[in-house]
Amino acid sequence: ELKVEQNPLFLSMQEGKNYTIYCNYSTTSDRLYWYRQDPGKSLESLFVLLSNGAVKQEGRLMASLDTKARLSTLHITAAVHDLSATYFCAVDIGYGNKLVFGAGTILRVKS
Amino acid sequence: DGGITQSPKYLFRKEGQNVTLSCEQNLNHDAMYWYRQDPGQGLRLIYYSQIVNDFQKGDIAEGYSVSREKKESFPLTVTSAQKNPTAFYLCASSIGNRGWETQYFGPGTRLLVL
Numbered sequence: 001e002l003k004v005e006q007n008p009l010f011l012s013m014q015e016g017k018n019y020t021i022y023c024n025y026s027t028t029s030d031r032l033y034w035y036r037q038d039p040g041k042s043l044e045s046l047f048v049l050l051s052n053g054a055v056k057q058e059g060r061l062m063a064s065l066d067t068k069a070r071l072s073t074l075h076i077t078a079a080v081h082d083l084s085a086t087y088f089c090a091v092d093i094g095y096g097n098k099l100v101f102g103a104g105t106i107l108r109v110k111s
Numbered sequence: 112d113g114g115i116t117q118s119p120k121y122l123f124r125k126e127g128q129n130v131t132l133s134c135e136q137n138l139n140h141d142a143m144y145w146y147r148q149d150p151g152q153g154l155r156l157i158y159y160s161q162i163v164n165d166f167q168k169g170d171i172a173e174g175y176s177v178s179r180e181k182k183e184s185f186p187l188t189v190t191s192a193q194k195n196p197t198a199f200y201l202c203a204s205s206i207g208n209r210g211w212e213t214q215y216f217g218p219g220t221r222l223l224v225l
Contacts, residue, residue: 004153033213042201043154043216088153097142097205097212098169101153 002027002093006102014110016078021105023072023089030067031092033099034074036085043088047074079109113138115217117202122222124189124196132187132220134202141207143185144214147171148199157200160185161207189222197224 003026013019023032031050035043047056049065049072056063060083062075072089086106090099115136124130136143142161146154156169160179174193179185185204189196200220205212 035216042218043203045213045215048213090154097214098156098159099154099214101155103151103153 002029002091002100004089004091004100004102006087006089006105008105009103010106010108012108012110013076013079015080018078019076021074021076021087021107023074023102025070025072025091025100027093028067028070029091029093030065032065032072033090033092034063034072035088035090037088037104038085046087076107079107081109081111083107084109115202115204115215117200117217117220119220120218122220123225124222125225127191129188129190130222132189132200132202132222134185134187134217136183136185136202136204136215136217138204138215139182140204140215141182142205142212143179144203144205145169145175145177145185145187146201146203148201148219154201157187196222198222 005024007022034046036046037043047063052067054065060077065072086104088101088104090101118133144159145157148154155171157175158177160166163182166177166179176188202217203214205214
């Protein structure tokens with residue numbers, strides 16, 4: 001059974017600081033997704049990582065995938081308050097585009 | 112505008128009652144999914160469907176049922192057998208079984224037990 005672990009589960013950071021969220025998974029996969037969820041809202045797709053070494057960047061967020069280490073990272077650069085949300089990684093386990101989600105990282109950026 | 116709609120936004124269930132959550136998409140996607148989200152947790156897959164008239168159980172299908180009679184619609188019924196139905200339910204869709212498409216999510220339905 002695929003396990004997806006995110007850490008930290010809660011992150012409080014100051015505006016302007018950098019930090020990284022980690023997503024480890026327990027079985028082979030080369031497809032990983034990052035989503036954002038605002039409180040009480042649905043999920044918004046951030047990044048799709050489809051191969052070893054894939055790196056995607058959008059604004060202050062950068063995601064990478066190391067399939068050999070079974071690890072993805074979401075790096076936040078110079079955080080701003082608007083980035084406060086819950087961030088989920090999800091791993092595709094194969095047929096049917098089935099996703100297994102991590103528990104999510106709650107990010108709070110303080111002014 | 113293309114997208115996924117879910118209704119109702121809030122739903123209240125009495126003991127022993129079956130309730131149905133609606134999910135409609137106009138994205139022309141083949142695949143549709145139902146997830147359950149409990150407070151402070153990630154999403155868990157209930158059912159998914161890759162094509163009309165076909166669907167498969169996810170990780171937590173007990174107490175739920177679905178149908179897929181039309182491409183654009185994938186309703187979820189929460190039966191009386193689901194003893195702990197209070198949760199946020201999210202419907203998603205993707206293009207089809209290529210193994211790499213993004214899943215797009217609807218706004219969700221919050222189910223509460225009276």
